[in-house]
Amino acid sequence: MVQRRYRVLATVLLSLFLAGCAAGDTSRPVASVPSRTPPAAAGQGAGGEFSPTTRPRPSPSPSRSPSHSPSPTRTAAPPSVPPPPPPSNAGPTGGFGHGGPFGSINTTGTASVALTFDDGPGGNTAQVLDLLKQYGIHATFCIIGRVIGDYSPDLIRRIVAEGHTLCNHTWSHDLNLRTRSDAQIRSELQRTADAIHAIVPGAPIPYFRNPGGNFSPQTIAVAASMGMQSLDWNVDPADWSRPGTQSIINNVLSHTHAGSIVLMHDGGGDRSQTVQALHTILPNLKSRFSLIPLPSEGMGQVSQRPTHRPEDVS
Secondary structure, three states, rough: HHHHHHHHHHHHHHHHHHHHHHHOOOOOOOOOOOOOOOOOOOOOOOOOOOOEEOOOOOOOOOOOOOOOOOOOOOEOOOOOOOOOOOOOHHHHHHOOOEEEEEEOOEEOOOOOOOEEEEOOOOOOHHHHHHHHHOOOOEEEEOOOHHHHOOOHHHHHHHHHHHEEEEEOOOOOOOOOOOOHHHHHHHHHHHHHHHHHHHHOOOOOOOEEOOHHHHHOOHEEEEEEEOOEEEEEEEEEEEEEEOOOHHHHHHHHHHOOOOEEEEEEEEOOOOOOOHHHHHHHHHHHHHHHOEOOOOOOOOOOOOOOOOOOEEEOOO
């Protein structure tokens, strides 16, 4: 019994000795305690102020050597400023929409709708003018210079006298005009202007429409240098292809909306379907929109002096 007690006592003393040795051993590593201090908020400087013009400096990558300094603070780039819109002659009611090819005009920029007629004068121009006069509507006529002599000059006089706007549709309606030289493009436009001004001297010709709508920066630039803005469209019933009167009506009435520029044809062939369609189109659109001729105020005019002879154009 006594021996058992001595054994227990010895075991206890040995345990206490070993525990004391462990407490005094400083060579064993001590687990580190993670810091609970929250990191500084992104964008804060030493004083805690937020600077919106600088980005936080990134901490160095662990793979880089300690001697590699962090990237310097970069100043944020200023917001980009859109370029100013192209000049407009739409007057105080607003500017045109320049969403056509290469910045050409394809909307009025207002709630008004503009009707435009191409390839005249032609055999149906007088009927189109009669209907416009009947409904009290003004439009824009895009004139081909070489066909003026095939029809009465009175049609040009009447277009101007009845308050419609003129548009230069070139001399020969060259669908490949954009491939020509500046001199050839200028000649096409100047000869048409000269033919018009021989009939109505001084009449403004503020717009240019590229044949087929095949605009290019070159044709637009030449027209602009002559005081004309380039005129596209956003409603096209393809009436030149004679798709049928009802097709023309449905196309125009279903696609025209506030700001539309509508393309139709009074010349270039038989436009009797267009004339018939206008009997329905004109009163319908007039009941829904303000119909306007594209404005001609404040635009430069092409020279009235002939600068090219017919033989200058190849």
